[in-house]
Amino acid sequence: MIYPEERIMLRGHDITLRSPIPEDAALLTEYLRTVSGECPYLMHDPDEINFTVEEEREFINSRNGSEDSVMILAFSDGEFAGSCSFESMGRCGKRYRHRMDIGISLLERFTGFGLGRLMLERLLQKAKDEGFEQAELSVVDENERAIALYRKLGFEECGHMPRCNKYEDGTYTGDIFMVKLL
Ligand SMILES: CC(C)(COP(=O)(O)OP(=O)(O)OC[C@H]1O[C@@H](n2cnc3c(N)ncnc32)[C@H](O)[C@@H]1OP(=O)(O)O)[C@@H](O)C(=O)NCCC(=O)NCCS
Known part of the structure; x- marks a missing residue:
């Protein structure tokens, strides 16, 4: 599924939202490594992001060509900022x-x-337009910023899995499951 390019002004920043193109593959691989190292709330450690640029290019093509998934990249003042998908x-x-x-x-x-909020609002609208009835996600129970955002957008907690994630230092976090009716 393709998300048509959209430009929005957000608190003085010129934001572009669009689907990835194959030429974004190297940038996305690098970003996944960086963002995985920046916070403990994503599924992988940076050393697990070991797929090739060619594999990422194929992934982009399969996402864009699929009828039931979408990926949206965000650029702020021309700089790549992050991504979201369903x-x-x-x-x-x-x-x-x-x-x-x-x-x-x-x-x-x-x-x-406010960029996370903007991206999720657009993603949820796209899902609704495509006929989905229910949005779901899981989030590390210590990720206060993300949980606060999801609640503000109408997600409700529907479960908790203790010790879902085990870190290299031997500590654990749980995952909260959240759902929102579209
Ligand atoms: C989680 C994430 C997507 C949120 O996006 P963001 O752009 O930082 O969030 P926003 O600026 O849109 O802020 C969201 C809201 O939460 C509030 N908020 C931020 N930090 C908060 C905190 N620690 N406690 C409570 N509320 C908080 C903000 O005030 C804002 O509310 P508002 O819209 O009423 O002003 C982003 O921070 C991120 O990618 N983090 C790293 C990766 C990650 O955790 N991904 C989610 C995995 S489930």
């Missing part, structure tokens, strides 16, 4: 087709001025 749960079976799963991350220096 994917239908219908890949697990027909009874899950009304549900979609969300992911979002921004490079740390582009957080805190």
Whole structure:
């Protein structure tokens, strides 16, 4: 699915939202490594981001060509800032087709001025327009900033998995599951 390019002014910043193009592959690989190292709230450590630029290019093409998933990149004043995406749960079976799963991350220096909120609002609207009924996500229970944003956008907590994530120093965090009716 393609997200048509959109430009918005946000607190003095010129924001562009658009789907990735194959030429973004190297930038996205680098970004995933950086953002995974910046915060402990994403699924992978930086050393796990070891796919090639060519593999990332194929991933971009498959996302853009799919009918049930979308990826949106955000640029702030021309600089790449982060991405968000959704994917239908219908890949697990027909009874899950009304549900979609969300992911979002921004490079740390582009957080805190409303960009995450803007991206999620657009992503949720796109999902609604495509006929999805329910948005879902999981979030590390210590990720206060993300949880606050999701609540503000109408997500409700529907479960908690303790010890979901184990870190190299032996400590754990849990995951909270959240859902929003579209
Ligand atoms: C989580 C993330 C997407 C949020 O995006 P953001 O652009 O930083 O968030 P916003 O600036 O849109 O702020 C969201 C809201 O939460 C509030 N908020 C921020 N930090 C907060 C905190 N620690 N406690 C409570 N509220 C907080 C803000 O005031 C804002 O509310 P407002 O819109 O009413 O002013 C972004 O910080 C990020 O990518 N972080 C790193 C990766 C990550 O954690 N991804 C999510 C994985 S589930």
